[in-house]
Every structure is written in structure tokens, then in C-alpha cells.
Amino acid sequence: MKTGGYDRETAVKFYREMLRIRLFEMKAAELFSRALLAGNIHTCVGQEAVAVGACQALRPGDYITATHRGHGHCLAKGGDSRKMMAELFGKSAGYCRGKGGSMHIADVSLGILGANGIVGAGLPIAAGSALASKIMGKDEVTLAFFGDGASNTGNFHESLNMASAWNLPVIYLCENNRYGVSVCIERVTRVSNLAERAKAYGIPGVTIDGNDVFAVHEAVAEAARRARGGEGPTLIEAVTYRHRGHYEGDPQVYKPKEEIQEWKERDPVAGLKRKILEEGLAGDEELGAIENELRLEIEEAVEFAMDSPYPDAAQVTADVYSKDNEWGVAR
Numbered sequence: 001m002k003t004g005g006y007d008r009e010t011a012v013k014f015y016r017e018m019l020r021i022r023l024f025e026m027k028a029a030e031l032f033s034r035a036l037l038a039g040n041i042h043t044c045v046g047q048e049a050v051a052v053g054a055c056q057a058l059r060p061g062d063y064i065t066a067t068h069r070g071h072g073h074c075l076a077k078g079g080d081s082r083k084m085m086a087e088l089f090g091k092s093a094g095y096c097r098g099k100g101g102s103m104h105i106a107d108v109s110l111g112i113l114g115a116n117g118i119v120g121a122g123l124p125i126a127a128g129s130a131l132a133s134k135i136m137g138k139d140e141v142t143l144a145f146f147g148d149g150a151s152n153t154g155n156f157h158e159s160l161n162m163a164s165a166w167n168l169p170v171i172y173l174c175e176n177n178r179y180g181v182s183v184c185i186e187r188v189t190r191v192s193n194l195a196e197r198a199k200a201y202g203i204p205g206v207t208i209d210g211n212d213v214f215a216v217h218e219a220v221a222e223a224a225r226r227a228r229g230g231e232g233p234t235l236i237e238a239v240t241y242r243h244r245g246h247y248e249g250d251p252q253v254y255k256p257k258e259e260i261q262e263w264k265e266r267d268p269v270a271g272l273k274r275k276i277l278e279e280g281l282a283g284d285e286e287l288g289a290i291e292n293e294l295r296l297e298i299e300e301a302v303e304f305a306m307d308s309p310y311p312d313a314a315q316v317t318a319d320v321y322s323k324d325n326e327w328g329v330a331r
């Protein structure tokens with residue numbers, strides 16, 4: 001991990017954002033194990049550097065599409081932890097008024113075009129969003145997060161082809177965490193680096209260490225610069241690992257124990273903390289105060305969610321279709 005070129009404030013800000021995601025996810029996992037959350041949740045523990053490095057390289061007016069493992073993406077793009085937690089609880093104060101749950105968090109005002117339970121579905125949405133920016137002559141970029149599994153869907157290939165042919169301001173960011181549910185990437189894909197697939201579409205493809213928030217930040221900043229400069233899409237493969245199961249409750253019997261251990265030693269949050277302390281960018285006391293502050297934020301989010309009412313049964317068919325939005329145009 002290299003902090004060269006980054007100042008103290010930036011390193012500490014990245015740490016704070018990554019730790020917020022980690023604490024949110026660990027709390028969500030705990031609440032799920034206590035049967036307080038309905039439905040299913042997929043945590044991104046171990047992948048925090050991708051969400052934070054990427055979103056910190058975007059502008060507030062840029063857009064993202066998130067995945068079924070999208071809590072980190074939404075928090076990193078500025079999502080409100082209270083509204084997110086309320087949505088996980090199925091409460092009316094949540095982002096989807098309690099009717100969407102963990103996999104359907106969106107806040108267009110923050111550029112979050114939606115987490116999505118359909119694997120690969122965010123890729124064409126991102127291309128459409130980038131096309132809208134281009135048609136409207138706006139200086140905006142859209143970034144699609146997706147997994148290694150999603151890179152084997154038709155949506156991936158069709159989206160990259162069209163985004164490339166139309167030179168759209170879009171960034172395709174693959175979080176290669178090695179598994180699609182229980183299937184290891186090597187069993188279903190012959191190319192060793194998924195970024196090689198960019199060649200087929202005539203766009204740049206780079207493979208980076210997805211546990212190094214600075215490496216992710218640099219790669220996305222460069223891709224955003226290209227996109228804004230009219231140079232079209234980039235495919236980035238961030239190599240990372242999910243520490244927990246595909247869903248909460250998954251015993252992960254398909255993963256070698258040594259592999260899990262090896263990646264836990266490369267924990268991106270602990271690694272960044274170590275780096276900050278080693279380089280003297282901040283001391284134990286300052287980082288401890290940040291952690292206490294974030295723990296309080298997450299506890300307050302849980303209290304807010306628990307205190308909120310469930311949606312009214314009469315609202316069950318409301319909001320199924322959106323008639324308009326703040327721009328009065330489809331996006």
C-alpha cells in the first residue's frame with residue numbers, strides 16, 4: 001500500500017469512510033443473526049477499499065450503480081446510515097419506505113442510481129446514465145460496480161460494447177472477490193485477469209490491488225479524467241476478497257481455510273490503520289476517537305430504525321412506477 005502523494009487529511013478521511021462501512025456491515029450482520037432483519041443481506045466486509053477509493057475519486061454530481069452487495073457503495077457515495085438501516089429493518093423511514101430492503105437502496109440526489117438484486121443489471125443502467133449525461137452535454141461520469149460473477153453475464157458484454165462504440169463517460173469497476181456465490185472464478189473463466197476483456201471492446205483495462213484504497217483512487221481518478229475528457233469508458237478490475245459468506249448464514253465450505261486466513265491478514269481497514277500509524281499520519285488517540293464517533297453514528301442509526309414505524313399496509317402498491325423525477329426527464 002502506498003500513501004505517497006496523499007496528505008494526512010486524505011489518508012485519515014479514507015480510513016474514516018472505510019471504517020464506517022465496516023462498522024455498518026458488522027452491525028448489520030449482528031442484527032441479522034439476532035433475527036431482527038428480514039430478507040437477506042450480503043455484506044462487503046473485506047471490500048471497503050474499493051467502494052471508498054472509487055467514490056472519493058468521483059464528484060458529488062457523478063453517478064454510481066451498486067450491486068446486491070451494495071451497502072458500502074451507497075455509504076461511500078454519501079448514503080445516510082440512518083435511512084439505510086431503516087430500510088434494512090423494513091421501516092417506512094428507509095430509502096424505499098421499507099419496501100425494498102438491503103438490495104434496493106437508491107438516492108438519485110446523491111447520484112446513487114440504485115443497488116440491484118439482479119446480477120449485472122447495473123451495467124446497462126450505467127451506460128444509459130452516461131448516455132444521458134453525454135446527450136445533455138453534462139460534465140458527469142457514471143461508475144458501475146459489479147462482481148466477477150457479473151462479468152460473465154450478457155449485460156457486461158453488451159454494455160461494454162455499446163459504451164465503447166458510443167464513447168460514453170462510464171467507468172466499469174469489477175470487484176473481483178474470486179467467488180460468485182460458491183463458484184470460484186477459475187472454474188468458470190479462462191482469462192487470468194478479467195481486465196483483459198477490455199481488449200475485446202477496444203478500451204483500456206487495468207488490474208489493481210482492490211485492498212489498497214490509494215491504488216483504487218488513482219485508477220478511478222484516471223478513468224474519470226478520461227471519461228470527462230471525451231475519451232470513453234475504462235474497465236478496472238480491483239482484486240479483493242469478501243471475508244464473510246455470500247449471504248449471512250453461508251458457512252463458506254467452498255473456500256479453503258488458508259485462503260480466508262491469508263486474505264484476513266490483508267484486511268484493507270486494518271492495513272490502512274497500520275499504515276497511518278507507521279507513517280505517523282495520525283496517532284492511536286485520533287483514530288480511536290474516529291472509531292468511537294462512528295460507533296455512535298451506527299448505534300444511532302439502529303435506534304432510529306427500531307423506533308420508526310413499519311409502512312402502512314395501504315401503501316403496498318404505491319411507488320411501483322415512478323411518474324417523474326426532479327428533472328422531469330427519464331434517467
Ligand SMILES: Cc1ncc(C[n+]2csc(CCOP(=O)(O)OP(=O)(O)O)c2C)c(N)n1
Nearest residue numbers: 069117118119147148149150177179180181
Ligand atoms: C441475473 C442473476 N443471476 C443469478 C442471480 C443469483 N445470484 C445472486 S448473487 C450471485 C453471485 C454474484 O457474484 P458476483 O457478481 O461475483 O458478486 P459478489 O456476490 O461476489 O459480490 C448470483 C449468481 C441473480 N441475482 N441475478
